[in-house]
Amino acid sequence: MRQPLSRELSNLLERGRDRQLRLAVTGLSQAGKTAFLTSLVNQLRHAGVEAQLDLLPVAREGRLLGAQRLNQPDLGVPRFPYDPGMAALRDTPPRWPEPTRGISELRLQLRYRPAQQGWLTPDIAHLTLDLFDYPGEWLLDLPLLQHDFYSWCHAQAQLEGPHRKALFSEWLTEIEHLDPTAEADEAQLATLAEAYAQGLRRAKQAGFSDLQPGRFLLPGELDGAPVLQFFPLPALRTPKETLEALPNTSVYATLATRFRYYQQQVVRPFYRDHFRRFDRQIVLVDVLGALNAGPERFEDLSRALRQLMQSFDYGKRSLLTRLFAPKIDRLAIAATKADHVTPDQHGNVVLLLEALLAEPLKDLRFADIPVKALSLAAIRATDAREVLHEGKRTPALKGTTLEGEEVLVYPGDVPSRLPKADFWQQQGFDFPSFRPMATDAEALSHIRMDAAIDWLIGDKLK
Structure with missing residues (x-):
């Protein structure tokens, strides 16, 4: 408006x-x-x-x-x-x-x-x-603007870690025999899209971050709309030129059309109206x-x-950029x-x-x-404390968990660099989620x- x-x-x-x-x-x-x-x-x-x-x-x-x-x-x-x-x-x-x-x-x-x-x-x-x-x-959808449907499918196919793949196992099983060149069946595509969305929701619950399309997780007013009934096609081996020459009624063309609509009518306005204006x-x-x-x-x-x-x-600010083309300068x-x-x-x-x-x-x-x-x-959700353990003072945190339990814990050491394999094998880092501290202060x-x-x-x- x-x-x-x-x-x-x-x-x-x-x-x-x-x-x-x-x-x-x-x-x-x-x-x-x-x-x-x-x-x-x-x-x-x-x-x-x-x-x-x-x-x-x-x-x-x-x-x-x-x-x-x-x-x-x-x-x-x-x-x-x-x-x-x-x-x-x-x-x-x-x-x-x-x-x-x-x-x-x-x-x-x-x-x-x-x-x-x-x-x-x-x-x-x-x-x-x-x-x-x-x-x-x-x-999460902003990077979609850098893709077409074909390149997005290949990008998603690279996200195949064992834990993530297990969360999408039902969708992967259902899509295994889908032929991109066949004529699209609307009911089948809707079922597959919902299975893909369920995989995204499970992945979010499991702590994954790189989850596209983001509106599948929080559709808002688009819930149930055909624009959200698409998904990537894994293991595409057919050349791009061949797939793009398929009839508009094919599986590939139908999914590509919905991807472009989502990209241009959902993601681009969100980017244009909000994310191009920041300082x-x-x-x-x-x-x-x-x-x-x-x-x-x-x-x-x-x-x-x-x-x-x-x-x-990102870039330097000037009078002209402030007025007409804002750039993030800090x-x-x-x-x-x-x-x-x-x-x-x-x-x-x-x-x-x-x-x-x-x-x-x-x-x-x-x-x-x-x-x-x-x-x-x-x-703040915790207070820093010290505890006496075997004659030594050890730092600790005092807080209340989301379940209402008061705890005094030491969550563990944080690595100062990207963790290597031995860190994950001997992982001693663990912290609970705390509720906010009660306070009367404004x-x-x-x-x-x-x-x-x-x-x-x-x-x-x-």
Whole structure:
């Protein structure tokens, strides 16, 4: 839905003055996007009151006056559910905010005192921050724009680790005798598509990340539509030219048509309307969850993130790019759930994250795009403790599991580099999932949210 002309002109003016930033909070399903956005809004709204933001200079110096929610930039998009998220965290017992099931936006206006006063510097300045939330499952589809149906089939055929393959065993059995050159049977294709979707759902439950098409996992308004009744054809040995010459009624042509429709009518508008407009980005990664899940899932996460980061526009900002072709000019990569390991392991978590994303980071640094890696917990779920064991003090975590059991645990050591075979064979790393800590404070307790905020927008608050 187009915005009123007056609002578009106002946005254009603010972007021209560099007083408006669009922040991409990028993360796959269960990486913690909703928790991060809830905490981000909470910290900024309570800056200078209760929020602990010592690593954010504008807050530490008392210059950040706070943040206020403004009217939606796009009246056709729901507002980010900040209040329901806070209500869940304040519940008894506290609950994590509900996972994202659709697109939402939120606009904040930050007010602050500039550090340097002068003739042209106002006493009070402002920065508009646009935030955008979406299901992580839908994010998985962006790399589809780099494929046609034939190349996508070959790409999917390479994802054949033993655990993943077992989760798709029913679909693989059913599709084994499907002839791509035969005339399409609509009922058969619908049955096979559902079997493929069930495999994707099982793979997600088992901790896999590289799962396409993402709308099969969270179809929204497309549930039951023919556009979701396609799937890759494994082990294609027929030349592409031969397959593309088949009649429109063939299995191959029918699936290819649905793939193109999905690509052009579902994925491309999602990318065009949202992901081409960002100025700053933070990529949230549940590296600990992948480490907990084992080698095949760990490599699966690395592959999914490498493909995903090729879908964004990175580059230097200028007046023209701000106005007409925004590029991401600053990036943070963050390992979430830092409170699920003891503080002495946080450094290793960051090193492991950098190793996981080594190739994309090399490309970004070569292009001179500022990048920062860190570990954080947007909303704390544990307290760091020490226990006396055999005369030695050992770090530990105290928290409450999702089932309500209070525990005192040491989850294990995090490797500082990509794990080798012997790590997985002798794996001693394991952590439970915790519920959020109960608190009466208005500002949420966190780990390094202030460092993340400073890196992402601190240079605009001087």
